[in-house]
Amino acid sequence: MTLTDLANPTKFLALSARILPWLAAATAVLLAIGLYQSATAPDDYQQGATVKIMFIHVPNAWLSMFVWGVMSVAALGTLVWRHPLADVAAKSAAPIGAAFTFLALVTGSLWGRPMWGTYWEWDARLTSVLILFLMYLGLMALWRAVEDPSRAARAAAVLTLVGAINLPIIKFSVDWWNTLHQPASVFRIGGPTLDRAFLVPLFVMAIAFTLLFLTLHLAAMRNEILRRRVRSLQMMQANSRAA
Amino acid sequence: MSLGPYASFIVTAYALVALVLILLIGWVVVDYRSQTQRLRELDASGITRRSGRGATELT
Numbered sequence: 001m002t003l004t005d006l007a008n009p010t011k012f013l014a015l016s017a018r019i020l021p022w023l024a025a026a027t028a029v030l031l032a033i034g035l036y037q038s039a040t041a042p043d044d045y046q047q048g049a050t051v052k053i054m055f056i057h058v059p060n061a062w063l064s065m066f067v068w069g070v071m072s073v074a075a076l077g078t079l080v081w082r083h084p085l086a087d088v089a090a091k092s093a094a095p096i097g098a099a100f101t102f103l104a105l106v107t108g109s110l111w112g113r114p115m116w117g118t119y120w121e122w123d124a125r126l127t128s129v130l131i132l133f134l135m136y137l138g139l140m141a142l143w144r145a146v147e148d149p150s151r152a153a154r155a156a157a158v159l160t161l162v163g164a165i166n167l168p169i170i171k172f173s174v175d176w177w178n179t180l181h182q183p184a185s186v187f188r189i190g191g192p193t194l195d196r197a198f199l200v201p202l203f204v205m206a207i208a209f210t211l212l213f214l215t216l217h218l219a220a221m222r223n224e225i226l227r228r229r230v231r232s233l234q235m236m237q238a239n240s241r242a243a
Numbered sequence: 244m245s246l247g248p249y250a251s252f253i254v255t256a257y258a259l260v261a262l263v264l265i266l267l268i269g270w271v272v273v274d275y276r277s278q279t280q281r282l283r284e285l286d287a288s289g290i291t292r293r294s295g296r297g298a299t300e301l302t
Binding site: 039040043048049050052053056057060095096099102103106107110111113114212216219220222223226227229230233234236237240 | 244245246247248249250252253255256257259260263264266267268270271274275278279281282285288290292
């Protein structure tokens with residue numbers, strides 16, 4: 001099966017139906033291992049047991065940006081290659097990305113209160129992630145507001161690509177500005193500053209959450225294809241009644 | 244496993260993540276059932292796809 005074959009929604013439905021159970025099973029297994037490792041990880045010498053919040057906060061924060069990255073590639077697919085599934089992929093990813101971003105913000109606040117003494121600070125990292133969350137909501141509203149799917153797809157693709165400017169701002173906000181949020185401690189020149197006891201559960205949880213995203217995204221894409229099929233059949237029904 | 248003086252923050256964070264993920268999974272499952280139900284109704288009313296296949300044939 002080639003990439004061109006996948007442009008056919010029917011072939012995509014057939015392939016995704018075969019992949020989904022395996023993806024869901026791998027997600028469940030890795031999530032169980034990650035949760036066990038998170039529960040049994042030692043306390044940090046400074047943060048104490050609140051370090052356990054990092055094992056869910058960091059994967060959600062990574063995914064909040066990763067999902068927008070996926071949507072940006074899909075936006076190029078809509079505008080440049082006019083791939084039939086590009087808009088389906090972007091539209092189905094948005095609510096999932098919004099949920100991950102919401103969780104990154106809330107779990108960060110719940111970690112910040114005991115560690116920083118505040119739930120919220122208008123620093124560059126927190127504010128840029130909040131803007132990302134609002135952009136997700138804006139995109140979802142746009143898809144709902146524009147009735148013509150092809151016009152909605154193009155408008156959403158442009159907005160997604162404009163919004164992608166926020167991704168490097170989020171990533172480098174802790175370097176460019178003086179923020180309360182700590183600088184990068186995993187992906188940095190010189191290697192991670194985290195001890196292996198925290199790094200391993202963090203990576204397992206990050207992979208588990210990524211697999212969870214892929215599972216949910218595939219399932220949501222299938223639903224979106226079916227929704228579009230329902231819409232076109234309803235239009236055929238309306239036309240046949242009018243004739 | 245002792246969660247120390249900030250146990251409520253840790254438990255709330257994990258509970259919230261679990262709740263949102265369950266809602267996401269529930270949304271996907273309910274949406275799938277809703278779309279397949281609508282396709283079944285269209286199939287029952289005699290509407291077929293341009294390919295000639297029934298509305299509920301997913302592949």
